[in-house]
Amino acid sequence: MMLKDYKEKIKEADLVLVGIGKELHANRLVDYSKEIKNEHYQKLLGQEDEKSLWMRTVYERQYLLSLDTVDYFKELEEVLSDKNYFVITSNDDGLIYHSGLKKECITAPCGNGDFFQCSKPCSEQLYPAKLGLDDLIAHYETTGEIETLECPKCGGQFIFNVRTEDTKSVYIEGAYLSSWANYTKWLQNTLNKKIFILELGEGFETPSLFRWPFEKIAFYNEKAVFVRVHKSLYQMGKELKGKGAAVQMDSREFIGL
Template sequence: MKDKNYYILTTNQDTQFSRIFSEEKISAIQGDWRYFQCSRRCHDELYDSVETLHKLNDAIGPDLRVPTDMIPRCPKCGAEMEPWVRSWVFLEGKKYHEEHNKLNAFLKKNMHKKVLFLELGVGRMTPMFIQEPFWDLTYAWPGAFYITINPRDAIVPDELKNKGMAIREDIAKVLADTRKIFSGEMK
């Protein structure tokens, strides 16, 4: 990906992509475990959670509890803090909109180019976040092509049969085989 024009849209909240790719190239649209938010959503700020989570983990006692005075509290209203991940109280505020704006800026800039929408492991639980938008954009953009890799849920709508491909295999195997092909190890 080094010299490629790419962007990553993810519903994963585990920050694995940010370990390898630049934050400017990623939109985590369902939150990120590295942040806390107020459980009451009394204000639109997120707080770093990493150090606190490490301290909480270290403080877990034999009864699998942490001291109640260590539970992070909102600095504004005193409510318990909650991870900034999709839930009933998920804060769709400034950071959420920033993630969407980064994605939309990339899409707008590249809409008239050849674009590959590569979907890795998106299941049927939340198709409205990645799968269906990818289908819509592939259908609408003349230079777009869609590939889905998923052992169970690889689906290409009839409307995209000439602009899409479903690979019903394990993602790790497909990516390893692809790497071998491009390095000349596999013919």
Template sequence: MKNNEQQALHRAMSALQEAECIVLGGGAGLSAAAGLAYGGERFTASFAPFIRRYGLTDMYSSGFYPFRTQEERWGYWAKHISLNRYEATVTRLYRDLFQLVRHKNYFVITTNVDSQFEKAGFPADRIFEVQGNYGYLQCAVACHDRLYNNETAVKEMLEQTINCTIPASLVPMCPVCGGTMDPHLRINAYFIQNEGWHQANEAYQRFLSAAEEKKTVLLELGVGYNTPGIIRYPFEKWTHQNRNATLIRLNKSDPEGMKENESKTISITSEMQDALSAWIAGDE
């Protein structure tokens, strides 16, 4: 590790130790660093039949593939949801992250939909999953705002998938309008923001308001430019507006930030696990 990286890690550790509040922002790069990558060997090993049949290249773009039938679509989505929500156990990176902040006053905002924060021990009432969660289904046209747990349905689909296709009888249908259903993900304008979503958002906003006059660390983890308006830009703005704020950005490919925040930003491009291990060791 280079000297500048070591210095950044020491600065970050000091800021975390002194922090009265910590806001964690988890992006796609965090889960990728934890081993839950959407491409590469993990994708090719799990989706070989779908790759041969449809020419799919990764799990992100595959979510927008125009499958010819709902039976084919859910043949894919059952495997996608199962792999990322039900087969994936809690990862070391998320466990270490919880160990780092568990005795602090913290809140999590994340664009990730894989429940890794909750699996690692973060209480649900301290997590705002802005983009949804793999564990639920919703009406595809949002005719009502109820969400439906999909674990049993996904398991049945997987068990009866043949040639990348599920039986017509297992295609999820909306119990209210009779139309199709979607995973509860922000994939179009019909994403449901129900009472639970708004309660989480309000809890997050209350936390930010209470932190304004306190020593606060915004710990940004693996957030790029896919949806920068959810975590990255708001973190920059909040850091700029609050004199006691420090922004710690862990991001291998996009470490840059606002010049106005240069003195209040600690950018770290080393491996996330290395950084967390160093911080935890320093906190013991």
């Protein structure tokens, strides 16, 4: 089964709830070595020391932030057009915001790479990342030196305002809270509605974000249909028998990539 095989089921639903996980992270969808043609970036490709890896990240993040619209999620856009939907992602790449999906119907609690923050952090302040990345690249391309950015308040190192295993204790949550509020409000109206839940490529990095909550919604909602897609972590508990379908497939393939 692939996404297009569920078209009719999705059409019949009042609401569609979509979760997007690591299988659809930019690192798996975007071939940076092809997309970023810049010669300075290309030279960094074979190098595995820490500084070169950081500089590559700088180019890749700048690439993601500069994207216009992307068509990776085209099939999803098609089945969701005219539907009342909400999308939550555990990814930190901002890629989904460059799709044709409605921005006001997306929440990305792990960040998008739009901002830097202090690594301590000494305050809740967020700093737009684009300018800093442009500076780092200009400096590298004129001097060959790889730099990092410092917090103007305390001199600590800047890190991306994204939630990862390494940053979860210092992650500043300010940037996504309004979209999160829209999400929780949307969820409150799902009770007793015909809801189609689609979980794409979510593993167990942050299961409390939507993997477990989706199971709960499907369990308590009599009219729910729940489709979970993952190459290896597709299993579904037997309490969801009759409502759920576990699709053992890489989510990239499932959405036609």
